[in-house]
Amino acid sequence: xxxxxxxxxxxxxxxxxxxxxxxxxxxxxxxxxxxxxxxxxxxxxxxxxxxxxxxxxxxxxxxxxxxxxxxxxxxxxxxxxxxxxxxxxxxxxxxxxxxxxxxxxxxxxxxxxxxxxxxxxxxxxxxxxxxxxxxxxxxxxxxxxxxxxxxxxxxxxxxxxxxxxxxxxxxxxxxxxxxxxxxxxxxxxxxxxxxxxxxxxxxxxxxxxxxxxxxxxxxxxxxxxxxxxxxxxxxxxxxxxxxxxxxxxxxxxxxxxxxxxxxxxxxxxxxxxxxxxxxxxxxxxxxxxxxxxxxxxxxxxxxxxxxxxxxxxxxxxxxxxxxxxxxxxxxxxxxxxxxxxxxxxxxxxxxxxxxxxxxxxxxxxxxxxxxxxxxxxxxxxxxxxxxxxxxxxxxxxxxxxxxxxxxxxxxxxxxxxxxxxxxxxxxxxxxxxxxxxxxxxxxxxxxxxxxxxxxxxxxxxxxxxxxxxxxxxx
Amino acid sequence: xxxxxxxxxxxxxxxxxxxxxxxxxxxxxxxxxxxxxxxxxxxxxxxxxxxxxxxxxxxxxxxxxxxxxxxxxxxxxxxxxxxxxxxxxxxxxxxxxxxxxxxxxxxxxxxxxxxxxxxxxxxxxxxxxxxxxxxxxxxxxxxxxxxxxxxxxxxxxxxxxxxxxxxxxxxxxxxxxxxxxxxxxxxxxxxxxxxxxxxx
Numbered sequence: 001x002x003x004x005x006x007x008x009x010x011x012x013x014x015x016x017x018x019x020x021x022x023x024x025x026x027x028x029x030x031x032x033x034x035x036x037x038x039x040x041x042x043x044x045x046x047x048x049x050x051x052x053x054x055x056x057x058x059x060x061x062x063x064x065x066x067x068x069x070x071x072x073x074x075x076x077x078x079x080x081x082x083x084x085x086x087x088x089x090x091x092x093x094x095x096x097x098x099x100x101x102x103x104x105x106x107x108x109x110x111x112x113x114x115x116x117x118x119x120x121x122x123x124x125x126x127x128x129x130x131x132x133x134x135x136x137x138x139x140x141x142x143x144x145x146x147x148x149x150x151x152x153x154x155x156x157x158x159x160x161x162x163x164x165x166x167x168x169x170x171x172x173x174x175x176x177x178x179x180x181x182x183x184x185x186x187x188x189x190x191x192x193x194x195x196x197x198x199x200x201x202x203x204x205x206x207x208x209x210x211x212x213x214x215x216x217x218x219x220x221x222x223x224x225x226x227x228x229x230x231x232x233x234x235x236x237x238x239x240x241x242x243x244x245x246x247x248x249x250x251x252x253x254x255x256x257x258x259x260x261x262x263x264x265x266x267x268x269x270x271x272x273x274x275x276x277x278x279x280x281x282x283x284x285x286x287x288x289x290x291x292x293x294x295x296x297x298x299x300x301x302x303x304x305x306x307x308x309x310x311x312x313x314x315x316x317x318x319x320x321x322x323x324x325x326x327x328x329x330x331x332x333x334x335x336x337x338x339x340x341x342x343x344x345x346x347x348x349x350x351x352x353x354x355x356x357x358x359x360x361x362x363x364x365x366x367x368x369x370x371x372x373x374x375x376x377x378x379x380x381x382x383x384x385x386x387x388x389x390x391x392x393x394x395x396x397x398x399x400x401x402x403x404x405x406x407x408x409x410x411x412x413x414x415x416x417x418x419x420x421x422x423x424x425x426x427x428x429x430x431x432x433x434x435x436x437x438x439x440x441x442x443x444x445x446x447x448x449x450x451x452x453x454x455x456x457x458x459x460x461x462x463x464x465x466x467x468x469x470x471x472x473x474x
Numbered sequence: 475x476x477x478x479x480x481x482x483x484x485x486x487x488x489x490x491x492x493x494x495x496x497x498x499x500x501x502x503x504x505x506x507x508x509x510x511x512x513x514x515x516x517x518x519x520x521x522x523x524x525x526x527x528x529x530x531x532x533x534x535x536x537x538x539x540x541x542x543x544x545x546x547x548x549x550x551x552x553x554x555x556x557x558x559x560x561x562x563x564x565x566x567x568x569x570x571x572x573x574x575x576x577x578x579x580x581x582x583x584x585x586x587x588x589x590x591x592x593x594x595x596x597x598x599x600x601x602x603x604x605x606x607x608x609x610x611x612x613x614x615x616x617x618x619x620x621x622x623x624x625x626x627x628x629x630x631x632x633x634x635x636x637x638x639x640x641x642x643x644x645x646x647x648x649x650x651x652x653x654x655x656x657x658x659x660x661x662x663x664x665x666x667x668x669x670x671x672x673x674x
Contacts, residue, residue: 012669015661018651020643024658026665028672036558038509047652052662056672064507078507085509122671129557129581143557145585146511151655157662159651161639193494194551197580227554229580250671258670293494293554314493314550314598321492411503432498432555439502439521 002268005121005234006165006200009140009265013123015157022159027125029117029139030057030152031108032095034064035413036127038085040149041093049154051093056156058117059090060098062107063413067376067403070100079414093153106379106405109133109221109347113213114381116246120235120262125152130347130429132223135232136216137239138265140200142230163229164198164274169205172281177464179357180215181349181427181447183207185287187219188226189297191277196228199274202267203233207281213242214353221348222429225294234266286463289431289445290334291322296431298334300450300462306330325433326442327421335460337444340422342373342455343436344400344448346410349427350378352385354448359394361452361467367399368458374401374416376408400455412437425454477653480590480644483572483618485544487627488534489605490519495548496555497582501564503556514560515567539612547605548575552593553582562586572618574625574634576601587640590649592620600625600632620644 003011015024030053032040037059044050051057064079074080083100090097098104098111105111109130112118120138124131129143144158151158170183188195201223208216216233223231240259243249250258285299298304304323307330310316323330328337344350344358355375367373375395377383383405386392392402409416410428417437418424424436424443431443444460453463463469505517523533530536546565552575553561562585565573572592586593596604607614607627616627618634620641625634636644643649666672 013665015658015665018654019646019648020639020651022639022651024651024655024661026662026669026672028666028669035506039511039559042510049656053666053672076507081509082507119671127557127559129555131557143581145557145559145562145581145588147559147585147588147650151652154652155655155659155662156666157655157658159655161637193554194577194579197577224557224581227551227579254670261670293496318493411498413503413507430498430555432496434502434521435498437504439524439526 002271004165004202004267004271004273005138005232005265006140006163006202009121009123010162018159022161024157025160026123026157027152028056028122029124031112031124031126032057032059032149033108033128034061034082034086036146037149038082038089039146040153041089043147043150044153051095051153053156054094057095057153058112059086059095060105060108060111061086061100063407063411065100065404065406066414067406067408067416070404076415103380106381107347107350107407110351110378110382113137113217114246114379116243116249119243120239121265125158129224130221132228132231133217133221133347135220135223135230136213138232138235138262140230140232143224163200165202166196166199166275166277167202167204167273168277168279170203170207170279170281171205172207174207174281174284177286177449177469178284179447179449180211180218182284182287184219184222185289185294185297185445186284187279188222188295190279191226193225193293193295194227196223196226199228201226201228201231202273203231208233209236212353213238214351217351218348222294225429235262286447286450288334288450288460290326290328292325292431292433294429294431294445296322300335300460302334303331304328304334335462337423337460338458339371339425339454339460341418341424342371342451343409343424343426343428344451345376345378345408346428347378348429349448350376350382352382354427355382355386355391356389358448358452359391361449362398363394365398365456367455371455371458373399373455374403374409376403377405379405409436411435425451425460427451477647477650478590479647480592480649481621483545483592484615485571486542486613487545487547487604487608487616488540488543489547489608490534491549493550494554495552497553497558497561498555500553500561506558506560511560511563511567513567514564515569518564518568544569544571545616545618546570546573547601547608548573549601550576552578554579557581559585562589562591566591574601574604574618587643587649588651592618592636592640592644594618594625594634594636596625596632596634603630
């Protein structure tokens with residue numbers, strides 16, 4: 001019977017059935033960072049165990065990294081303690097560590113792909129829920145908890161129940177000003193924040209065929225916001241072109257053999273799926289969130305929902321709670337809402353193509369008075385490439401602060417935080433209460449170009465109008 | 475590695491209302507700066523329990539009537555969001571032994587299972603009645619019978635759903651899979667040998 005990529009990769013990595021019916025799954029690539037790994041190394045020591053495959057484990061530091069000054073010791077003693085623990089753990093176990101200043105440091109989900117560590121047909125685990133990002137290459141990538149990190153460190157495997165596969169087709173042509181971020185916000189709005197529980201999402205259709213690898217990463221990245229444990233796109237020529245000559249990509253004859261293997265892994269036409277969802281690209285418009293869950297999405301030209309529009313009591317309670325937290329009036333237009341902070345970065349939208357696209361529109365414009373705007377490259381390599389192209393200058397001249405690489409204000413574990421009830425137009429992935437560092441801070445998720453539009457106007461705005469996008473400019 | 479068999483959890487309950495209680499709500503990210511999980515319990519639901527100036531807000535976990543509760547009773551999609559284990563660890567370190575909710579986020583559910591915290595699913599109606607019973611008498615003792623997939627309190631009971639894999643692991647004392655995973659070392663080597671990228 002024809003199989004999906006998920007089935008093939010699962011079979012190739014299944015070690016055995018466990019007594020509780022779960023599968024012991026081989027994790028080929030383990031990515032670790034400073035927040036979720038030190039406790040796992042501690043557990044390992046307590047059990048007298050060692051890292052089994054150090055050469056398949058890769059580390060970087062991202063969550064707690066200050067993006068203004070990276071001189072050590074950091075002002076935050078706990079942050080210093082965490083980076084130090086990671087350095088020592090990596091040194092002791094013989095794990096490759098992309099440290100600050102090495103030229104390779106960055107957000108773990110940016111580093112893996114740019115180093116060529118992320119490859120099709122592999123299984124990847126990382127103690128971070130946005131690990132699904134790596135699915136853009138046709139890898140099966142799971143976010144895991146710290147005890148599972150311990151399991152992967154000690155055995156290079158973990159216990160997992162097999163997922164169902166939902167194929168999500170997006171066909172047709174996206175309108176100008178509509179980006180990968182809008183596609184995934186739309187998918188999450190349609191299927192709900194928990195619609196993907198128990199599923200792997202396989203994204204396909206002409207929109208994904210046409211997407212660059214980095215756009216595919218943006219979509220896969222937010223699979224977890226739709227409840228899906230992982231999300232992926234079948235590998236194709238774009239995938240191979242992206243990986244060619246990366247530091248950890250196969251070389252020479254091994255490259256050709258790898259490409260042949262990768263091609264054979266793609267889901268076969270007509271293979272069975274547990275569910276199929278079809279979406280027309282033309283339906284999608286620039287999207288923003290209005291609430292406190294990633295499925296609280298609307299198009300920028302729409303009105304904020306009213307509690308009366310809810311389908312049931314739970315939804316009504318959820319709308320009321322969100323409106324109260326966001327201090328939004330039901331039934332009003334979201335466009336025109338003043339913003340205090342604009343953030344472009346994160347593992348969702350902190351790559352070269354994101355900054356390049358924004359720079360196209362930001363050139364010659366200025367951030368509105370009273371708005372704090374920061375741009376945080378996803379990695380030292382992204383920073384370097386942006387500088388080479390003069391992108392950092394475009395941002396600085398417009399009034400953005402151009403920072404060092406890290407997770408930054410996506411989750412504010414470093415000094416980059418909202419203050420009070422500031423409202424942030426953010427290219428990140430979560431709009432949970434308190435997510436951006438202030439317990440009452442407010443987050444509105446959107447594409448990087450939409451964040452730029454908010455930055456120059458000082459309000460949530462339709463980027464298509466602000467930047468006069470028309471079909472010719474697409 | 476012998477583990478306790480978890481056939482049932484008996485404790486008093488506390489009702490934490492609301493849907494989609496995410497991991498950042500369970501423990502705000504700023505409290506995750508730590509190299510050990512010890513001490514995370516004090517930050518459980520911190521921002522919903524404290525005003526900006528640190529004074530206590532009205533919250534079930536601040537209510538002395540529910541001090542010492544061992545079971546959280548919650549709504550839909552409890553624990554959504556991050557894969558960081560800090561949220562289940564905060565629940566664990568704060569002394570909770572189980573959660574009853576309408577549904578759970580998947581990663582959270584798995585993380586809890588590995589810590590020996592049964593997360594069991596019940597209908598909205600049963601949860602509402604249970605929540606009322608706890609409110610009426612916070613000392614009511616709740617039994618989560620993992621074996622029978624049943625919750626009992628006072629003279630009432632209702633059935634709950636526990637996914638088979640988790641249920642069997644609790645009953646067999648294999649809820650922490652590390653022992654079985656280590657046992658499979660030879661099979662792991664064999665599987666790896668068929669995967670060129672695993673290299674030498």
